[in-house]
Amino acid sequence: ETGVTQTPRHLVMGMTNKKSLKCEQHLGHNAMYWYKQSAKKPLELMFVYSLEERVENNSVPSRFSPECPNSSHLFLHLHTLQPEDSALYLCASSQGQGANEKLFFGSGTQLSVL
């Protein structure tokens, strides 16, 4: 148990659906992240939130919309996705500044877009 909980664990959605992924961290951290893990590709950083402010949007299409209502919760709202968006979406959190930060990851949401 890493202290970072993601729900749901699995999600199947059609291209016209709207769904949301949820991440909650119980570690008192002040930064949260969304990563995308596709088969045979490196992990892709999607968004970074620090103190509830988005500090990084790594050229992610607008069909992905993050929300960080407080330092413990992070959402990823999904709408009109494409089949190539099928992947494992990982949430992570960290505390502090600088290059020595340790990221704590959730177990991910496995998303399939039909």
Add this chain to the structure above:
Amino acid sequence: GDSVTQMEGPVTLSEEAFLTINCTYTATGYPSLFWYVQYPGEGLQLLLKATKADDKGSNKGFEATYRKETTSFHLEKGSVQVSDSAVYFCALPLGDTGRRALTFGSGTRLQVQP
């Protein structure tokens, strides 16, 4: 930009064999370097790290030495076990996120056979 390159897998070994997974990096300055591990059905977790040149990170029998001359951070273990079967990721902090987020290699799958 800052990046890491690691050897492709899968790497298949017999129990008690010696393991090396190669990782080289490109970065401005001398950032911290990390190895993360992902067991089946789980998110990534930190395995070890090194914060400056010539440092050796170690954990659970795994070791990696930060070598600036060869810009490498190879992961080694003297005697692998079946329980070490997982995907291993080399990582370093992204410079353009104030070094808060990590960029990961493509991952190397290790399969250890009894």
